[in-house]
Amino acid sequence: MADNAPANPPPQSDFPRNRLPTLFEVLSRRTLPPVDLFSFYIYMRDQQRSVDYLDFWLDVAQHMSLCRHYVRELRRSVLVGTPDLDRASKRSSGILEGLGDLSYSAPGPSMYATEKEKDQDARMSAFLREDRELHDSPASSDARQNRPSTNLSTPRELNTDSTSPPHTVARQDIRASAEKILYTFLLPGAEREITLPGSITQDVTTAIEEFGRDDPEVFDVAKDYVFQAMERDAFPGFLRMKALGNLIPPTMVMRLIIGLVSMFGGFWAAFILIFLDKSRMERLWLILPFTIGVYCLASYQYCLDPILALIGLSEYTPFNFSRMREPYVRKLLARRSVMVLAVTALVDAALCVLFILVPGKRL
Helix, strand or coil: CCCCCCCCCCCCCCCCCCCCCCHHHHHCCCCCCCCCHHHHHHHHHHCCCCHHHHHHHHHHHHHHHHHHHHHHHHHHHHHHCCCCCCHHHHHHHHHHHHHCCCCCCCCCCHHHCCHHHHHHHHHHHHHHHHHHHHHHCHHHHHHHHHCHHHCCCCHHHCCCCCCCCCCCCCHHHHHHHHHHHHHHHHCCCCCCCCCCCHHHHHHHHHHHHHCCCCCHHHHHHHHHHHHHHHHHHCHHHHHHHHCCCCCCHHHHHHHHHHHHHHHHHHHHHHHHHHHCCCCHHHHHHHHHHHHHHHHHHHHHHHCCCHHHHHCCEEEEECCEEEECCCHHHHHHHHHHHHHHHHHHHHHHHHHHHHHHHCCCCCC
């Protein structure tokens, strides 16, 4: 996974939900801005400073999809028809036929998978382990030299009468994907090492380097651990920022500074005008600094710019906005915006009435 946010087609919400989304729905690309995967990636990168965990999750999910694609294409080739198979290949063929149609549903943590998906993933991992042993065995090498069409380990070598498109995933691609994840995220001193319990890292390293495994089950424990860590430590803050507000910390700090300066300027001008015994008409200008100050301070306090929220905009990087498309979030922010505007108007009116109507006295 590159350092940049994932570039994918705009997701579509799979059902109208009258609640905030879960982390699994966000990672599965089943949510819309401002609580989509792109926004979560930006949050993990800029605010949480732990985007490597999300990249690890996305790479493991991509590895799972790669394995499914490989097995799906291989199963299709086997079902179309192959020559006589040796006993090991027949076992592999039996596993393939028992898999059924592998869907391309988004890979997720084991606690969210249905029993059917768990069974399919377990069968797929079992096939990939047997397929690796078949591919690595000396007998299999001899068989491939004598009968190239009987090898089940490399889809590109299968000769079938299928009219389906050529295979795009080879067995070595799966191996390379597993090693890339290991060397990028898990080994001590890796380029983007993530912090996991030592036992998990050791088990994954041993399985890949010593036993040569590359099936998806190798990463199951690490994937679930990372998911739970993001769900516990990062996702609540993401929802607070994106579903209950529409501003990011840098611009919130800027609004705090502008609000404090405006309030200071308003109080300073108010006392000057009072002690110079200026008319109430002249003191009406105090509405300007007080309104700006109260509005900016309220935006900082609630992490929300109510005007931008009412027109459906949410900030994802400084002064860059995206349109809110998640219906429940938009309704929620609209209600909060009305409340923030009411508080702003009430405080602003109180300050203006106090300093405009109070009698002046020239010192």
